[in-house]
Amino acid sequence: MIVSAISVRLKHMIRFDGVSKQYPDGTKAVDELTLEAPTGQITVLVGPSGCGKTTSLRMINRMIEPTGGRILIDDRDTASMNAAELRRGIGYVIQHAGLFPHRTILDNVTTVPKLLGWDKKQARDRARELLDRVGLSSELVDRYPGQLSGGQQQRVGVARALAADPPVMLMDEPFSAVDPIVRHQLQDEFLRLQDELGKTIVFVTHDIDEAIKLGDQVAVLRVGGHLAQLAAPADLLARPVDDFVADFVGRDRGYRALGFARSGEIPVHAEETVRLGSEVSVDGGSADRWVLAVDSDGRPAGWVDRASSDDTGPAEGSRLHRGGTTAKQDGTLREALDAALSSPSSRGVIVDADGRLLGTVTAQEVLDLIEARRSDARSGAGAGSGTG
Amino acid sequence: MLSYISDNASTLLRWTGWHVVLSLAPLFIGLALALPIGWLANRYRLVYAPLVAVTGLLYTIPSLALFVFMPLILGTQILSPVNIIIALSLYTLALLVRTVADGLASVPDDVTQAATAMGYKGLGRLIRVELPIAVPVIAAGVRVATVSNVSLVSVAAIIGVPQLGQLFTSGFQLQYYTPIGLGIIGCVILALVFDAIILGVTKVLTPWRRQEATP
CATH class of the missing domain: 3.10.580.10 (CBS-domain)
Structure with missing residues (x-):
């Protein structure tokens, strides 16, 4: 409800318009998906495995080509754009970061700026600034990915995706391969970063808690690539549209919904x-x-x-x-x-x-x-x- | 042995020079051919098995037979070093197609995906991302092929092409063991030197692995 009110005012950065993906053997990964990812917000695609969330994500930068419908970025049909150029304008972060093992951290981050023909010094300065911003110590920049922990690699992955300052970021389970403590840290820092940057983000996860924590809006997909519900996290907890969503959102909904209610001016007692x-x-x-x-x-x-x-x-x-x-x-x-x-x-x-x-x-x-x-x-x- | 060396210094040097050329030229030619074929075998998994099988079959042809047949196929002189170079290129190719294909397959999926997602196109991705990461696997194959070439070249002595293998034939004919021993030592030293050079080049090309080993 709140989301649709906002999206009337803002331009729709990413729009799925009846998008389908059917494989030659007849399996439908995504079925007539219509969805809007508003500018400057985090849209989370969540669902069980086989719900087509990753397929949907990859259709945005055309790693996978849709078999039906259109995907528009800023009202431009992505099918009409050069795939490689489209991708250079979209940051992409994946589960194991996918860093280039043969390049130093700094060179990993400068990849896209270099492909775009930036000046070398400008690219390196930008990379240093970003690595600092994602909380990576400056003595690590000349190391190779193999020498970093999973959490550190994931930070580099985020910095690399941000390097050319793309307006759009796609994130495919970026935090699921690290341990829970690091995951929560990365999530918190990601939200802080997004507060400053205001990117249009589509984020895929199978973890409903992560979806609720990170999403401005959450799209719950069911197996076969159908959109079950699109809502703000608090609305999703308060009013799941059907048993599937209610089940998927899980137990303790009432308690978890309190996570969205500010305690405000709660009166306290003095304590000895x-x-x-x-x-x-x-x-x-x-x-x-x-x-x-x-x-x-x-x-x-x-x-x-x-x-x-x-x-x-x-x-x-x-x-x-x-x-x-x-x-x-x-x-x-x-x-x-x-x-x-x-x-x-x-x-x-x-x-x-x-x-x-x-x-x-x-x-x-x-x-x-x-x-x-x-x-x-x-x-x-x-x-x-x-x-x- | 020392007097033998000093008496035949210029011949020995000439034979060593030829031995180097005859084992290294096929290495470069074979590798140059194996790269595109190995890429094909990796890119189109359906052709992987037949390509690897056919090129592997090349290796089972006895080298002496190949050396003898080459002039018939190519129309070259029986003593022409071209015969040896082409025959050994085929052996190198046989060894390296599989190595290149496996090397490219060793590049992690998420790395190639990330490269594509960042806007790398086919050939750029291959040269800038996939090949550099495949270097350790390919280098291991190149080391085997090089040592194999050094030893196979000496077989060419039987058809009279000059190189260190001549020491075996002449020593055998004269029932004189010094040149045979010298030939063995020469081949082993050549193989060790080549191996060291390849190892060195591999290290230069893969600084990321060295650093991993010493945290």
Whole structure:
């Protein structure tokens, strides 16, 4: 709903117009796909294997030629363009990065600028700037891809795709071959980068969580290349159009949808604290056995159980209970609720943008806030129902 | 042996020179032919098996027979070094078609795809991306072909083409073992020198592998 409102105003950077791909043996990989990837936004294609998401992506830069329909970029039919020139104007990032093993990192990144005939120095300066931007240390630029970790290679892959500053980027499962921690890092940095660059991106993944995290809009495809639903992530969680989408989007939809709700001005309680490394008084005048340890900058380090009989040292090391998560005050309701639920004291730790303690909330308070907003939405609804 | 060397220095030098030419010329010709044929075999997988089988079959023709037949086919003089060069080019080709095809096949799929997606066209992609990555595999085949050429050239002594193999025939005729031993040593040294040169060139062409080995 929100997406279509925006797309009326903006030019459609990439438009699929009844696009099909049928192989000679009769299998249909993509069936009459009609879809718009708006300028400056991330459109995620997601679906189970065999849903034609990668085929659809590769038809954009004509690595695969459609057998029916048209694909337009800025209202130009891609079929009428020279394939190699079209591709030089489109950044492409794939799962294992596909770096050239025989070229240094710097030379990998300068590939497209060189093909476009840029001046050598200009290309190298641009490559250095981009590598810095994707968070790669400058001492790595003269190394070869084989000497880099998977995550580092993927950063180079992104820099290489961005080198000639293409308005359009195609990304085919770029983060799925790295371990979960690195993946989350890469996703966060990718979003930060996109905030600055505003490219028109089509992103393929099989991971619905990744789709929901990264997409401005998400297209769920079903096997055989049919578009099941195209919606903003929050809408997809709130209103899946059918059982297939509901199933694919998965469990915990209500909880995950909280990830899109800003916690805003959630009120916090002052929390009694103890400095990291100092002695914990057995009875601090408070009725509660849990006290929060903070470092010298006021950042929470963990909870201390002052009623514990076998652990009586200062508030440090193994005395700290680190199970609780923290939530940023300008974060989401999901983070706030999780902070409360994961805390041994049942009080969720809320911090400011620099990670300093602001106070705590209980799960009940977060739930009350959710309830209050829902009843607001219900009474002011009517216009919003029945869409999706 | 030393007196034999000093007595025959100029002949030995001439024979060594011929031996070098007769083993290296076929190497370059064979490699030049194997590159396009190997590319075809890799590009069109259907022709891979027949092409590799047919070129491989060439290698089973006995070298002496090929040397003798060459003048009949080419219309050249029986003693012409061209016979040897062409016959050995065929052997090199036989060895290298498969090597080139396998070398190109060793280029990872995602690398060729990325190259295409970045706007490389057919020949540019082959020369700038695929061949450089295939160098280690192709170089391994070239080393085998070179050593094989050095030893096959000496067979040509039987039909009288001058090179180090002459030492075997003359030593055999005279029942005199010094030239035979010298011929063996000469061939081994030549093969080792060629091998070292190829290894050196391969290292220069593949700095990316050297760095990988020493992290």
